[in-house]
Each structure stands twice: as C-alpha cells, then as structure tokens.
Amino acid sequence: xxxxxxxxxxxxxxxxxxxxxxxxxxxxxxxxxxxxxxxxxxxxxxxxxxxxxxxxxxxxxxxxxxxxxxxxxxxxxxxxxxxxxxxxxxxxxxxxxxxxxxxxxxxxxxxxxxxxxxxxxxxxxxxxxxxxxxxxxxxxxxxxxxxxxxxxxxxxxxxxx
Amino acid sequence: xxxxxxxxxxxxxxxxxxxxxxxxxxxxxxxxxxxxxxxxxxxxxxxxxxxxxxxxxxxxxxxxxxxxxxxxxxxxxxxxxxxxxxx
Numbered sequence: 001x002x003x004x005x006x007x008x009x010x011x012x013x014x015x016x017x018x019x020x021x022x023x024x025x026x027x028x029x030x031x032x033x034x035x036x037x038x039x040x041x042x043x044x045x046x047x048x049x050x051x052x053x054x055x056x057x058x059x060x061x062x063x064x065x066x067x068x069x070x071x072x073x074x075x076x077x078x079x080x081x082x083x084x085x086x087x088x089x090x091x092x093x094x095x096x097x098x099x100x101x102x103x104x105x106x107x108x109x110x111x112x113x114x115x116x117x118x119x120x121x122x123x124x125x126x127x128x129x130x131x132x133x134x135x136x137x138x139x140x141x142x143x144x145x146x147x148x149x150x151x152x153x154x155x156x157x158x159x160x161x
Numbered sequence: 162x163x164x165x166x167x168x169x170x171x172x173x174x175x176x177x178x179x180x181x182x183x184x185x186x187x188x189x190x191x192x193x194x195x196x197x198x199x200x201x202x203x204x205x206x207x208x209x210x211x212x213x214x215x216x217x218x219x220x221x222x223x224x225x226x227x228x229x230x231x232x233x234x235x236x237x238x239x240x241x242x243x244x245x246x247x248x
Contacts (some may be wrong), residue, residue: 005222005242008205008206011163012187012207024171026235026236026237027171027172027175027195027196027197027236027237028172028175028176028197028236029175029180029235029236030175030177030179030180030197031199031233032180032230032231033178035218036227036230036244044167044171044174045172046163046165046166046167046170048168056216064162071241086197088206089205089206089207089208090206090207091207093207093208093212094207096213096214096215097213097214098215099210099213099219100207100208100209100211100212100213101207101209101210102192103185103210103219103223105216106210106216106219106223107223110215110220111221112171115214125165126170127166128162128163128164128166129162130165131162133165133166133169136166136169136227137168137169137173140202141169141170141172141174142173142176142177144174144206145173145174145175145176145177145179145238146177148174148177148179149177149178149179154179154180155177155179155180155181155182155227155230156171156174156179156181156182157172157181157182157226157227158167158170158171158181158182158183158184158196158224159167159181159183159184159209159210160163160166160167160184160185160186160187160209161163161207161209
C-alpha cells in the first residue's frame with residue numbers, strides 16, 4: 001500500500017505541473033487598524049464542512065462544487081461532517097479533532113481569554129478540489145465576503161485542508 | 162486545490178474591506194494566487210493546524226498567522242512558520 005506520505009509527495013508533484021492561473025496584480029489590501037482584542041472574527045475553511053442537516057457538497061460537479069455552507073458559531077464542533085474526501089490527504093486527523101482544519105474551539109478560547117474581541121455569529125465552509133474556480137471567483141466567494149461585511153466582521157482567518 | 166481556493170476566497174473577502182490571514186500547505190500555489198497574507202506551515206495535506214488534539218501547537222500556529230495582520234509590509238505577505246515542527 002502506498003503510504004499517505006508518498007501520496008502527499010505525488011500530489012505536490014502533480015500540483016507543480018498543474019496550470020494554476022496566476023491571479024495577476026497585487027492582492028487587495030485592507031490593513032487592520034484596530035487591536036485584535038476589539039475585532040470581530042470569522043473563520044472560513046475549504047474542508048467541505050457541513051452541519052448534519054445541510055445538503056452535502058456535490059462531488060459529481062465537473063470542475064468542483066463552488067457552493068458554501070454557513071456554520072453557526074454555536075455549533076458543537078464534533079457535529080460537523082467532513083464533506084471533503086480526497087486521496088491527496090489523510091482524513092484521520094480531522095476525524096479525531098476537527099480543530100485541525102477548523103479551529104473554532106481554539107478561537108473560542110482566544111475569545112474567552114480576551115485576545116480577540118468576539119467571534120462572529122456565523123462562519124463559512126467551502127469545498128476543496130475546485131479545478132474550475134470561475135464561479136467561486138465571480139459569485140460565491142464575493143457573496144460570502146459581502147455577508148461577512150454586513151456582519152461587521154473585522155478579521156477573517158482561513159484554512160485549507 | 163484547497164490552497165488555491167483559500168487564496169481566491171481570501172482575495173474576494175479582503176476586497177470587501179475585511180482584513181484576512183490564512184494558512185497554506187502549498188507555498189508554490191500560494192505564490193501564484195497571491196492572497197494578502199499567508200503563513201506557510203511544514204505539514205502534510207489535511208493537517209494545516211499541525212496535529213490533532215494538540216491545542217498548544219494549534220494556538221502557536223494561529224498566533225503566528227494572526228501576527229501577519231500586524232505586519233506593515235505591502236501584501237502579498239507570505240511567511241514561513243517559525244518554530245512549529247510537530248514534536
């Protein structure tokens with residue numbers, strides 16, 4: 001059996017050859033002018049997390065599923081389901097601790113310690129494995145940005161899987 | 162592709178005026194997508210926060226990623242994580 005470490009290397013090799021589009025110029029820059037302990041923070045992951053009652057992501061869509069799921073801040077993190085399965089990564093770590101990809105419990109600790117101002121009422125998850133990200137770039141990612149802006153979020157912390 | 166998606170989502174969120182920071186497991190992709198701020202960590206795919214059930218390590222990674230928000234360089238800011246090897 002090929003070990004997960006070999007698969008990781010294979011995936012990295014493949015990704016080096018993959019024609020990732022260069023996204024041109026300088027990124028947008030919204031520099032933070034506030035102390036973190038006064039900021040409202042939201043999390044975004046591409047681990048394909050969803051609540052048990054939500055529709056799972058669709059892995060049959062060619063080019064990837066660009067939709068997102070809202071994760072309420074009050075969720076018990078053990079209830080989140082990992083929708084993203086891929087041969088490129090080992091899901092056993094996440095199965096034993098969801099904070100490995102979606103560190104909501106760690107951010108709750110930061111909130112309790114007063115290191116961040118507060119957590120937003122909702123967070124978001126997208127699916128990984130999107131090879132055709134047009135819909136993500138033009139529609140779903142800006143949509144989530146606008147929702148978080150309407151929530152008066154100051155800081156977003158993002159994690160891949 | 163996750164690391165590409167994170168960068169693309171991050172750019173879209175930052176464009177609305179929200180400050181963003183992220184973790185990347187694949188620096189070569191992140192250099193091409195150019196999100197505003199990213200911390201490169203030396204872990205395998207599926208392990209962006211290092212190790213399951215290791216809150217101390219997870220907090221160290223989060224703190225380092227959040228510190229990029231105080232970095233006054235012009236984005237894209239891509240830093241390699243400091244002392245975050247899994248023991």
